[in-house]
Amino acid sequence: MQAVVYDGSFKGWLTAVFDVYEHRFKSVQVYKEENGEQSMFGHVHHTGTEEAKAGRVWKGLQQKLSNRALQELYYAWLSELKGIETHMLLFVQYAFGSKASIENDYSHPSVLLISQVAKKVHREKHRMEAFVRFQLTTDQLYYAIIEPDFNVLPLISDHFEQRYADQRWMIYDARRRYGIYYDLEKVEMIEVSFQQDSLSGKDISAVYDEQETLYQHLWQSYFKSVNIASRKNTRLHIQHMPRRYWKYLPEKKPL
Amino acid sequence: MWDRIKEKLEILADAAKYDVSCASSGSSRKNQDKGLGDTGMGICHAYTEDGRCVSLLKILLTNHCIFDCAYCVSRKSNDVKRAAFTVQEVVDLTINFYRRNYIEGLFLSSGIFKNADYTMERLVLIAKKLRTEHHFHGYIHLKAIPGASDELMQEAATYADRLSVNVEMPTEQSLHLLAPDKNRADMLKPMQYLKEGIIQNREEKKQFTKTPLFAPAGQSTQMVIGATPESDLEILYMSNYFYRQMNLKRVYYSGYVPISNDNRLPAIGTPVPTIRENRLYQADWLMRFYGFEMNELVSLDQPHLDMDIDPKLSWALNNLHFFPIDINRADRVLILRVPGIGVQSADKICQARRYNKLTWDHLKKIGISVSRARYFVVCNDRQDEYKSLTPIQIRQQIVNRAHSKYAANFSPQLNLF
CATH class of the missing domain: 3.20.20.70 (Aldolase class I)
Known part of the structure; x- marks a missing residue:
């Protein structure tokens, strides 16, 4: 068994793929640096990000795979699921090793897995486009917090930039501790470390625009009014709006 | 205000x-x-x-x-x-x-x-x-x-x-x-x-x-x-x-x-x-x-949809002579008619079978509902045990297995008219 430990970036993973070919590693497991699982293995190879190597692998992949398959590969990587990098490698090795296109061969376990995981990430992306709830702050910033299952901020950025082109906004991933901020010109990735009580503190009204709570109340009562009680279907409700997302949804908070 | x-x-x-x-x-x-x-x-x-x-x-x-x-x-x-x-x-x-x-x-x-x-x-x-x-x-x-x-x-x-x-x-x-x-x-x-x-x-x-x-x-x-x-x-x-x-x-x-x-x-x-x-x-x-x-x-003879089973299954049971169809050969239009197979699965099947003869295991992973489809298709690992079943038997087996979320609504609704 050969472990390849990379730096946790997508380009780092591409670099790792390059090294696997260069060193002719067999039965490889690919890990992120912080996971610390590599100690179980005898042979450990470390890679950082090397633009040239990453670029060559990507270029090679572009010749073997359609844009859709390349996108699925990137989506799967954003899932951060344990072991996904190894399946991505197997997928890539299968692609490079075949003359014909293999990306629709769902009888291959890694091809199927990548496509299924990519689908889950895509669903999470779509959910975040739906469940982001902006709150207007006193300095007229529309601010939202999310805790998505997968690292989807890079995927939703374009959607929000296109849609809310005339307002300053920020979406913060509380689980991964970084956010995206739009300043009316462009979207930037930013790392913020909030002091524990700066936003959850006692004096909310000092942070939020005076109309903010009013609109949240209106939204809550709208949400309540459109429900048809005689058609209650809790299972369906939970299926579409899983509980783990309720924390940041004003309509699921008590009136 | x-x-x-x-x-x-x-x-x-x-x-x-x-x-x-x-x-x-x-x-x-x-x-x-x-x-x-x-x-x-x-x-x-x-x-x-x-x-x-x-x-x-x-x-x-x-x-x-x-x-x-x-x-x-x-x-x-x-x-x-x-x-x-x-x-x-x-x-x-x-x-x-x-x-x-x-x-x-x-x-x-x-x-x-x-x-x-x-x-x-x-x-x-x-x-x-x-x-x-x-x-x-x-x-x-x-x-x-x-x-x-x-x-x-x-x-x-x-x-x-x-x-x-x-x-x-x-x-x-x-x-x-x-x-x-x-x-x-x-x-x-x-x-x-x-x-x-x-x-x-x-x-x-x-x-x-x-x-x-x-x-x-x-x-x-x-x-x-x-x-x-x-x-x-x-x-x-x-x-x-x-x-x-x-x-x-x-x-x-x-x-x-x-x-x-x-x-x-x-x-x-x-x-x-x-x-x-x-x-x-x-x-x-x-x-x-x-x-x-x-x-x-629906037709003049059967103007109502079956309430117990979905219309696709109902059609399949009334037209058993079309089945079983071979998942590795049949046209997409026929695969679309198999109960338990949706549009996305049908497309995946049509793509995947170009690489490999598909088996039940493949079909399960692709995400079709095997418990329904198995009465109506054959694939590479043959499984003909259901061939002798009558439409009524198939219907009963499927209905008994399903727990409809609407079960509580069944009786009053059917009595409505």
Whole structure:
């Protein structure tokens, strides 16, 4: 068994793929640096990000795979699921090793897995486009917090930039501790470390625009009014709006 | 002032909720010049406790109404609180909800006050204000008021993404019985006008690079199900007509929620026919995406859909001579007809089988419902044990295995008529 430990970036993973070919590693497991699982293995190879190597692998992949398959590969990587990098490698090795296109061969376990995981990430992306709830702050910033299952901020950025082109906004991933901020010109990735009580503190009204709570109340009562009680279907409700997302949804908070 | 708006919102959202359309997809409107909003695939921003999606701010401009349609909460003779929004109030609510990412846009309908044109004019005014003063490019669905003038319809289509006229009742007799103030011709006229407008707009688009949008998300309509004794055949016949003749994008089926003691209607307390509604949607999908013709699903001999099993399974059991089909060879159109295989799985199967002979294991991983499909297909590892079963046996096996979430509704509903 050969472990390849990379730096946790997508380009780092591409670099790792390059090294696997260069060193002719067999039965490889690919890990992120912080996971610390590599100690179980005898042979450990470390890679950082090397633009040239990453670029060559990507270029090679572009010749073997359609844009859709390349996108699925990137989506799967954003899932951060344990072991996904190894399946991505197997997928890539299968692609490079075949003359014909293999990306629709769902009888291959890694091809199927990548496509299924990519689908889950895509669903999470779509959910975040739906469940982001902006709150207007006193300095007229529309601010939202999310805790998505997968690292989807890079995927939703374009959607929000296109849609809310005339307002300053920020979406913060509380689980991964970084956010995206739009300043009316462009979207930037930013790392913020909030002091524990700066936003959850006692004096909310000092942070939020005076109309903010009013609109949240209106939204809550709208949400309540459109429900048809005689058609209650809790299972369906939970299926579409899983509980783990309720924390940041004003309509699921008590009136 | 806020309390008053809150009260209006509660009254006018409550009155609008029986209109089941919630689609916000299918438009081609894009954000321009750094304005506000965008349309696209359609997003459901929330789901109510009844499991329905909340995509649009769905409200009535007012629930004052000069009509007295028996099935409607806002009917003139009903003793309910009345309210009316001002144009500015609707605009402010839409913009502020939209900016917070609560909604995809506005679905505005209204009770009829004064007359059709007067009402339609107000609806159009709101859409116009959103588009021109607020540079709003989100989704707008306007109700087309039956009897409104062609000029207003034309203007509505330039600002709205979707327009809909609700035919409400599947047949003219029912409409006459329950909504004596309305007539069918008034409903079909704007539909016809919009259909022609959309076709004309599509032609112009081919010739000129810059053609203004004209109801880019098309038209839809809604029928109330279970308030009147129509058969599924009559209902699906109408849907088929709307899809084929009027080019409608969607027909919605709204299970009647008893709201009145009127003896022309099911009494209060009668369960909402959710299962029938569900079967109609299934049949509707089969006609639109699975290549089924209406007369394959219902006929004069069998005017009702089977309530215990879905229409696709029902068709398969009545046509067992088509099965089993070979998953590794059959055309896509046939694979689409196998119970337990959806459109996406059918596509995956057709792609994957070019690489490998597919086995049950592959099919399971692709995500088909093996417990249903196994009666109707063979694949590489043959499994012919089900070949000798009769339709009734298959039906029983499948029904016994399934735990319908509607089980509690079965008996009262079947006794309805």
